[in-house]
Amino acid sequence: MLAGLGLSLVGTGLGVAAAQQDKNAMNSAVQQSLNEQAGYTKKANSAVQGNINQQTGDTARKQIATGAAQQSDLYKSLQSSKLQNQSSVAGMDPVTQARTEAFVDQQNRAGSQLAGYGNYATQSGLSNLEGNEQLGIIGTNAKNALDILPYQIQAAGHTGDKLAFAGTGLSTLGSLAGLFGVLNKLKAPGNTPAVNPNANAPQPNVGMIPMDSGYGVPGDPGFGTVPSYLKNFSSQMGGNPFLF
Amino acid sequence: MCMGGNDSAGAMRDQQQRQQNVLNAGQGQLDTIFGPKGGTIGTNLVDPTAGFSATQQYYNSLGAGVKGDDAKKLLDQGLLFGGSQQTAGFGQDFYNKRQQDYINYANPQLTQQFQQTNKNLDYSLTNAGLTNSQASNAGKSSLQTALAQQQQGVANQGLGQAQALQQQVGQEKNTLTNQLIASGNIGSGSTNALQAASQFGAPSPFAPVGNFFNTWTSLYGANQMANSYAQLNNPAMNPYLNNRVPSNSGALGNVASYR
Numbered sequence: 001m002l003a004g005l006g007l008s009l010v011g012t013g014l015g016v017a018a019a020q021q022d023k024n025a026m027n028s029a030v031q032q033s034l035n036e037q038a039g040y041t042k043k044a045n046s047a048v049q050g051n052i053n054q055q056t057g058d059t060a061r062k063q064i065a066t067g068a069a070q071q072s073d074l075y076k077s078l079q080s081s082k083l084q085n086q087s088s089v090a091g092m093d094p095v096t097q098a099r100t101e102a103f104v105d106q107q108n109r110a111g112s113q114l115a116g117y118g119n120y121a122t123q124s125g126l127s128n129l130e131g132n133e134q135l136g137i138i139g140t141n142a143k144n145a146l147d148i149l150p151y152q153i154q155a156a157g158h159t160g161d162k163l164a165f166a167g168t169g170l171s172t173l174g175s176l177a178g179l180f181g182v183l184n185k186l187k188a189p190g191n192t193p194a195v196n197p198n199a200n201a202p203q204p205n206v207g208m209i210p211m212d213s214g215y216g217v218p219g220d221p222g223f224g225t226v227p228s229y230l231k232n233f234s235s236q237m238g239g240n241p242f243l244f
Numbered sequence: 245m246c247m248g249g250n251d252s253a254g255a256m257r258d259q260q261q262r263q264q265n266v267l268n269a270g271q272g273q274l275d276t277i278f279g280p281k282g283g284t285i286g287t288n289l290v291d292p293t294a295g296f297s298a299t300q301q302y303y304n305s306l307g308a309g310v311k312g313d314d315a316k317k318l319l320d321q322g323l324l325f326g327g328s329q330q331t332a333g334f335g336q337d338f339y340n341k342r343q344q345d346y347i348n349y350a351n352p353q354l355t356q357q358f359q360q361t362n363k364n365l366d367y368s369l370t371n372a373g374l375t376n377s378q379a380s381n382a383g384k385s386s387l388q389t390a391l392a393q394q395q396q397g398v399a400n401q402g403l404g405q406a407q408a409l410q411q412q413v414g415q416e417k418n419t420l421t422n423q424l425i426a427s428g429n430i431g432s433g434s435t436n437a438l439q440a441a442s443q444f445g446a447p448s449p450f451a452p453v454g455n456f457f458n459t460w461t462s463l464y465g466a467n468q469m470a471n472s473y474a475q476l477n478n479p480a481m482n483p484y485l486n487n488r489v490p491s492n493s494g495a496l497g498n499v500a501s502y503r
Contacts, residue, residue: 074399078347079392091366092388096381104392111396115403122407126414133421137271140425141264148256155253 001181007174014167018160025156033149040142044135051131060120067119072112079104262321263428269305269323270430271421276306277437278417282333283307286325287438289431303328305430323430331441334413339406346402350453354398358391361457365464383464390460397456416440 053059092100276283284307290296302315307328310318318324332338365387369380420440424433 071399071403074343074347074403075396078351078395078399090384091376092381092384096385100385100388103389107389107392107396111400115400118403118407122410125411129414129418133271133274133418136421136425137267140267144260144263148253148260151253151256 001178001185004174004176004178004181007177008171009174011167011169011171011174014163014170016167018162018164018167021160021163022157025159026153029149029152029156033146033152036145037142040138040145044138044142047131047134047138050134051127054127055124060124063120063123064113064116066116068112068116070119071115072108075108075112079108265321265323266428266430267424270424270433273305273430273434274417274420274424274437277331277333277434277441278413279333280335282331282335284328284330285434285438286327287329287434288326289322289434290319290324290326292319292322302326305434329438331438334410334441339410342409343399343402343406346405347398350398350401351395353453354391354394354456357456358387358394361461362387364461368468386464387457387460390457394456398453 273285276285286303286305286307290302296316296319298312298316300311300315302310302318303325304310304318305323305325307325307330309328310324315324362384365383366375369375369377369383372379374380417437420433420437423436424430427433
């Protein structure tokens with residue numbers, strides 16, 4: 001019987017341990033998911049930061065300057081090309097020629113500077129597109145990772161299943177053992193109550209309180225005595241306790 | 245009591261990992277195809293249900309050769325390719341070439357038109373007896389300036405086309421990235437990307453350049469007319485102006501009255 005009780009206790013303990021294991025596993029799954037999401041957030045921030053770095057005023061000025069320099073080189077290349085030599089205007093006096101060239105140079109500088117703004121706009125737009133693409137990929141990966149969290153929690157909720165199963169088994173075994181112990185105790189010779197051979201014999205005053213043998217069961221302290229309340233009541237009723 | 249939760253969660257985790265690998269590999273392919281340096285990518289995605297040979301040469305998403313177990317792992321992840329292809333990419337030289345292509349197309353026409361306009365100017369100046377004159381200098385300077393401005397216009401037009409092309413390429417990559425995200429299909433993504441890339445490499449028709457010096461000719465002609473008119477009003481050049489009397493005198497008033 002004690003062994004059964006012990007097994008039941010161990011089984012219950014295993015059940016509690018299994019529940020704790022489930023809880024820990026579920027917490028771990030959630031924490032793992034949070035860590036994973038934090039990693040994606042870090043990647044996304046890095047992508048955004050990279051794009052922001054491409055959009056600063058300093059970067060814009062560099063891109064404008066680069067575009068302007070490239071376009072200025074192109075103007076010069078175009079105006080000093082072989083075809084240009086074929087298309088020079090002959091017959092100008094040196095002063096007019098110099099004045100014309102200065103004017104053209106000024107126009108080249110202004111034009112190339114304006115062209116540089118186009119380079120900035122293009123590079124800025126491309127940087128935005130690149131940033132959006134990176135965020136799209138990162139966001140999709142993050143969403144996909146988050147989508148499986150319910151399944152992971154569900155799986156974590158069954159982590160202690162084996163332990164719980166063992167606990168339930170032990171508890172059942174303990175109950176059975178306890179029951180077996182009780183039955184064995186009852187069957188043991190020393191523990192069997194004495195059988196009254198006259199138990200089935202007709203008894204006088206059956207159904208009435210036996211005045212001669214008292215009340216209760218044999219062995220009780222008051223066995224064979226008349227309860228005081230009956231005695232008092234009997235005296236009140238004229239000494240006959242059977243009149244009520 | 246359910247003890248199958250781990251299996252389904254594991255399967256979901258595997259599926260999620262596969263999707264992530266596909267997206268990352270697809271992004272790598274698009275970066276290669278549309279990047280400045282280009283590179284090799286895998287082509288002809290192998291169908292996981294088709295026959296697989298451990299001895300056959302396969303390729304990963306970036307065109308590196310794989311065989312045997314490595315190939316099988318990629319096949320299971322849906323990232324095994326039957327071929328590879330070298331792509332040139334879209335570097336600055338590609339866009340500069342687009343600009344130069346337009347210049348090569350338009351500049352000879354500009355030069356030809358300039359030479360014709362220059363001859364017309366010479367004829368005009370010679371007919372007017374103004375060769376080596378101040379008027380000749382002014383006219384030629386004006387034409388030279390007009391030529392430089394038209395050359396800038398050609399270069400700017402080329403630059404605009406190069407930048408538009410750069411934006412198109414970037415937009416195309418963006419579109420394909422979105423398609424990759426939506427479909428999770430690296431095979432169709434790489435195929436579409438290669439098609440798009442080849443289309444960008446093909447020549448596109450240019451609009452006719454038109455008459456570069458039309459505006460200059462009109463302005464110069466108008467200027468010549470104005471000069472002629474001004475000379476008629478110049479007493480030094482028009483002796484008839486010496487007979488000019490106030491218009492309210494009732495006699496011949498001004499030069500307009502003579503015409």
